[in-house]
Amino acid sequence: xxxxxxxxxxxxxxxxxxxxxxxxxxxxxxxxxxxxxxxxxxxxxxxxxxxxxxxxxxxxxxxxxxxxxxxxxxxxxxxxxxxxxxxxxxxxxxxxxxxxxxxxxxxxxxxxxxxxxxxxxxxxxxxxxxxxxxxxxxxxxxxxxxxxxxxxxxxxxxxxxxxxxxxxxxxxxxxxxxxxxxxxxxxxxxxxxxxxxxxxxxxxxxxxxxxxxxxxxxxxxxxxxxxxxxxxxxxxxxxxxxxxxxxxxxxxxxxxxxxxxxxxxxxxxxxxxxxxxxxxxxxxxxxxxxxxxxxxxxxxxxxxxxxxxxxxxxxxxxxxxxxxxxxxxxxxxxxxxxxxxxxxxxxxxxxxxxxxxxxxxxxxxxxxxxxxxxxxxxxxxxxxxxxxxxxxxxxxxxxxxxxxxxxxxxxxxxxxxxxxxxxxxxxxxxxxxxxxxxxxxxxxxxxxxxxxxxxxxxxxxxxxxxxxxxxxxxxxxxxxxxxxxxxxxxxxxxxxxxxxxxxxxxxxxxxxxxxxxxxxxxxxxxxxxxxxxxxxxxxxxxxxxxxxxxxxxxxxxxxxxxxxxxxxxxxxxxxxxxxxxxxxxxxxxxxxxxxxxxxxxxxxxxxxxxxxxxxxxxxxxxxxxxxxxxxxxxxxxxxxxxxxxxxxxxxxxxxxxxxxxxxxxxxxxxxxxxxxxxxxxxxxxxxxxxxxxxxxxxxxxxxxxxxxxxxxxxxxxxxxxxxxxxxxxxxxxxxxxxxxxxxx
Numbered sequence: 047x048x049x050x051x052x053x054x055x056x057x058x059x060x061x062x063x064x065x066x067x068x069x070x071x072x073x074x075x076x077x078x079x080x081x082x083x084x085x086x087x088x089x090x091x092x093x094x095x096x097x098x099x100x101x102x103x104x105x106x107x108x109x110x111x112x113x114x115x116x117x118x119x120x121x122x123x124x125x126x127x128x129x130x131x132x133x134x135x136x137x138x139x140x141x142x143x144x145x146x147x148x149x150x151x152x153x154x155x156x157x158x159x160x161x162x163x164x165x166x167x168x169x170x171x172x173x174x175x176x177x178x179x180x181x182x183x184x185x186x187x188x189x190x191x192x193x194x195x196x197x198x199x200x201x202x203x204x205x206x207x208x209x210x211x212x213x214x215x216x217x218x219x220x221x222x223x224x225x226x227x228x229x230x231x232x233x234x235x236x237x238x239x240x241x242x243x244x245x246x247x248x249x250x251x252x253x254x255x256x257x258x259x260x261x262x263x264x265x266x267x268x269x270x271x272x273x274x275x276x277x278x279x280x281x282x283x284x285x286x287x288x289x290x291x292x293x294x295x296x297x298x299x300x301x302x303x304x305x306x307x308x309x310x311x312x313x314x315x316x317x318x319x320x321x322x323x324x325x326x327x328x329x330x331x332x333x334x335x336x337x338x339x340x341x342x343x344x345x346x347x348x349x350x351x352x353x354x355x356x357x358x359x360x361x362x363x364x365x366x367x368x369x370x371x372x373x374x375x376x377x378x379x380x381x382x383x384x385x386x387x388x389x390x391x392x393x394x395x396x397x398x399x400x401x402x403x404x405x406x407x408x409x410x411x412x413x414x415x416x417x418x419x420x421x422x423x424x425x426x427x428x429x430x431x432x433x434x435x436x437x438x439x440x441x442x443x444x445x446x447x448x449x450x451x452x453x454x455x456x457x458x459x460x461x462x463x464x465x466x467x468x469x470x471x472x473x474x475x476x477x478x479x480x481x482x483x484x485x486x487x488x489x490x491x492x493x494x495x496x497x498x499x500x501x502x503x504x505x506x507x508x509x510x511x512x513x514x515x516x517x518x519x520x521x522x523x524x525x526x527x528x529x530x531x532x533x534x535x536x537x538x539x540x541x542x543x544x545x546x547x548x549x550x551x552x553x554x555x556x557x558x559x560x561x562x563x564x565x566x567x568x569x570x571x572x573x574x575x576x577x578x579x580x581x582x583x584x585x586x587x588x589x590x591x592x593x594x595x596x597x598x599x600x601x602x603x604x605x606x607x608x609x610x611x612x613x614x615x616x617x618x619x620x621x622x623x624x625x626x627x628x629x630x631x632x633x634x635x636x637x638x639x640x641x642x643x644x645x646x647x648x649x650x651x652x653x654x655x656x657x658x659x660x661x662x663x664x665x666x667x668x669x670x671x672x673x674x675x676x677x678x679x680x681x682x683x684x685x686x687x688x689x690x691x692x693x694x695x696x697x698x699x700x701x702x703x704x705x706x707x708x709x710x711x712x713x714x715x716x717x718x719x720x721x722x723x724x725x726x727x728x729x730x731x732x733x734x735x736x737x738x739x740x741x742x743x744x745x746x747x748x749x750x751x752x753x754x755x756x757x758x759x760x761x762x763x764x765x766x767x768x769x770x771x772x773x774x775x776x777x778x779x780x781x782x783x784x785x786x787x788x789x790x
Contacts, residue, residue, distance in 0.1 A: 078569055115581055147217050209597075222289070243344035246332070427720055486607035491599040514568070553594045625749045699754055707719065761776070
């Protein structure tokens with residue numbers, strides 16, 4: 047992301063890009079903040095452990111999402127556990143510190159029922175699935191932080207390396223001891239203090255091994271050993287130390303351990319001197335370099351003013367937390383590390399932060415051409431819908447989600463499951479972080495790696511759009527949303543073992559271009575993110591590369607949680623309305639994948655119409671005009687109708703002839719209208735008494751009245767010729783949806 051890319055598009059047009067990060071990601075936020083003017087709600091972006099935006103006049107909102115892919119491939123339980131407790135430390139160590147209010151998690155696995163031969167040293171996807179789920183469960187639940195949002199994505203290519211995204215949000219006081227909560231500083235003479243767990247050999251080379259492909263020599267010892275109880279004690283202590291002003295600066299000991307945390311902190315005052323012989327160890331025998339770079343968990347680094355040290359240490363002891371003075375910050379211009387009297391590292395600060403020359407990376411884009419699936423013409427599509435509901439990417443994940451505590455802290459409003467028996471899939475989470483206020487936080491995400499098989503540009507655009515329509519579906523405010531971009535890519539650097547590096551790099555360039563093209567007009571600032579670039583397995587003969595994947599997370603606010611909406615049908619007689627236009631865009635869809643095809647007509651996001659729709663819908667929701675709202679994504683209209691029906695316990699009658707279709711009328715078929723995954727569409731229900739007000743609220747946007755909620759237990763859909771083409775009971779639909787992963 048910092049390298050210089052020589053990019054060539056399909057027409058032979060060449061472009062030199064100096065730093066994807068600066069040219070696209072940072073540029074998005076800079077332009078959005080300029081456009082927002084005095085309405086800018088960003089407080090701290092791209093310069094701390096997590097992004098910070100305003101929440102209300104007294105509090106700020108902090109959010110970060112991380113990956114722990116390589117550790118989870120080797121030790122699924124330990125790798126995932128340290129993923130969740132590790133990302134907890136990011137918002138906690140942002141600004142002067144924040145109270146953690148919720149976790150999110152998104153997992154990408156191969157089929158847990160995988161029955162083909164696996165290369166040596168690769169764990170079976172079922173074992174990875176079970177270990178990761180348990181690791182994140184133990185790390186999150188024992189920390190007293192609710193897990194409120196997430197998803198699981200399946201693709202056989204994730205056998206090479208699973209993706210484990212863990213996110214945490216925090217609430218930070220707008221001001222701490224008279225200083226803005228998101229600001230911190232270091233003065234020469236401040237003491238280097240490390241608090242929390244002790245240092246061991248676990249996690250040595252963690253950062254470097256995560257930056258390589260998986261192979262038969264990958265060291266399991268690089269996986270850190272997590273302990274959420276130690277971390278919880280440390281958090282309880284440090285929040286109180288923050289409020290008493292006992293430290294000036296705090297940061298997380300994450301990748302690279304003390305070398306990174308103190309190296310970054312020393313950049314604030316231009317120098318440090320640290321004695322590694324004083325560091326507390328789990329056991330004797332560590333070399334100085336091991337102490338410096340170990341990623342042993344549950345540790346934070348602070349800059350403590352000398353006059354506050356005694357009070358800091360006394361409070362630390364009272365809370366049962368080990369804290370140690372390791373040295374002091376200076377203005378010497380050097381990163382000076384000692385072991386006793388011996389100097390073991392002495393580096394100019396300028397070289398540490400700016401000394402690496404940029405990589406030179408070629409990128410060449412050529413659109414792939416995939417086989418097209420033959421169009422199907424049937425009189426009955428019921429079996430197709432039942433098959434889709436059982437697909438791994440669509441079926442219920444309740445057996446996993448129920449293992450996570452989403453109620454602790456008492457603030458969850460829209461929970462992971464909703465509906466008459468609390469087993470319908472919510473689109474996004476709504477949390478009430480301050481229990482005597484009705485203002486809420488909304489968090490959602492979008493992820494659609496299969497679209498990369500057609501074009502990573504539209505994969506990224508659809509991930510952004512999916513996150514936004516999930517966000518607005520529950521009532522999130524489109525005037526106060528912020529995005530996080532987490533890139534997980536296969537190796538995009540040209541080499542002997544990666545001859546297709548220029549194509550994979552071009553995919554990365556195109557995904558970044560989509561961020562710029564879509565986020566700026568949406569006034570959607572990017573406040574944080576991460577990249578993981580070597581998600582391949584290679585044993586000398588077999589290479590497995592993940593599909594290029596962007597997880598796009600959205601966080602923002604809902605003015606009043608009492609107006610939040612869920613996805614389940616509420617009452618018979620309500621009008622079913624489809625917002626947005628359906629197009630012949632089956633490429634990358636779950637429907638085609640079920641037949642073994644990818645296709646080429648990837649959904650394309652119409653930015654202007656989507657934004658107008660989301661803003662109008664938000665006002666309609668705030669005015670109480672919407673009974674239910676569900677986004678259309680995997681499986682299209684048929685799946686959305688089934689999910690809203692069986693979640694609410696009411697059937698429906700729908701006519702495909704009323705669905706608004708755009709494009710060549712030859713492709714306006716029952717098949718396309720049922721299963722197309724065209725972007726920016728939402729399924730809403732409206733009480734007949736509210737319909738005229740709803741029509742007025744949505745004026746100028748595309749929507750169509752397609753049917754009614756029925757007081758029956760049947761979903762009944764009439765095709766373009768007027769005959770019933772899909773007819774199934776709620777029990778049958780729900781069973782198809784719940785059966786696949788019920789026993790896992």
